[in-house]
Amino acid sequence: GASPTAAAGVVGEAVLSLVERHPAMRFAVLTGLRAALLADLAAGRLDLCVCLDTEDGRFPGLRREALGQQTYAVVANANHPLARKRTTPLRDLARCEWILGTNLGEVEMAWKGVFAAAGLPVPAPSLATSSLEFCRNALRSSLRLAVLPLALVEDELERGELKVLPAPGCRWNVRWPFIAAAGGKSTARCSRPCDAPRNARPAG
Numbered sequence: 001g002a003s004p005t006a007a008a009g010v011v012g013e014a015v016l017s018l019v020e021r022h023p024a025m026r027f028a029v030l031t032g033l034r035a036a037l038l039a040d041l042a043a044g045r046l047d048l049c050v051c052l053d054t055e056d057g058r059f060p061g062l063r064r065e066a067l068g069q070q071t072y073a074v075v076a077n078a079n080h081p082l083a084r085k086r087t088t089p090l091r092d093l094a095r096c097e098w099i100l101g102t103n104l105g106e107v108e109m110a111w112k113g114v115f116a117a118a119g120l121p122v123p124a125p126s127l128a129t130s131s132l133e134f135c136r137n138a139l140r141s142s143l144r145l146a147v148l149p150l151a152l153v154e155d156e157l158e159r160g161e162l163k164v165l166p167a168p169g170c171r172w173n174v175r176w177p178f179i180a181a182a183g184g185k186s187t188a189r190c191s192r193p194c195d196a197p198r199n200a201r202p203a204g
Helices: 004-008 010-021 034-042 090-094 106-117 132-140 150-159 185-189 191-199
Strands: 048-050 062-077 098-101 127-129 145-149 162-164 171-181
Touching (some): 034 048, 034 062, 062 132, 098 106, 098 132, 127 132, 132 150, 145 150, 150 162
Parallel strands (some): 098 127
Antiparallel strands (some): 048 171, 062 145
């Protein structure tokens, strides 16, 4: 199992590397939201998954091993007025329209905490979605802001279509682990695949 961002990056590279080195191995890569992936993993329907570990208390029986970190930041359309500023005051962010992911976990709490610590009202997002792809596409066609993993919008940032807003305290690093069931058959089956992501390009 893999989140969409992981499937497009570190997992895709790792699985292709394994297939080349071990032609007899067979894989099925399923993508989905973190909560659904972890539920399937805990129930034995998946051998392992790679997704951002934004809240790890729901499934304490799972084994987690770090692959690296993913960086989240505030992202805007390059035509947004704030994208032209060298620094972005939090008071300006508080006045903007936002799209917010519904599965950000501790990243959402940290985002809210930045405004609360500054004595500013926490923005009320006009759009909420579980789809990071929707967020990315909406940013390209609107002047809303979003908190996104930078790996997801790497191409748009390089092309100058989107910009990271340099706001104080608005950059968050979240660990990116592979997660497997603790003990049992699934652990034995996935012991070799678990090694491959470590040798692939770091995620974030």
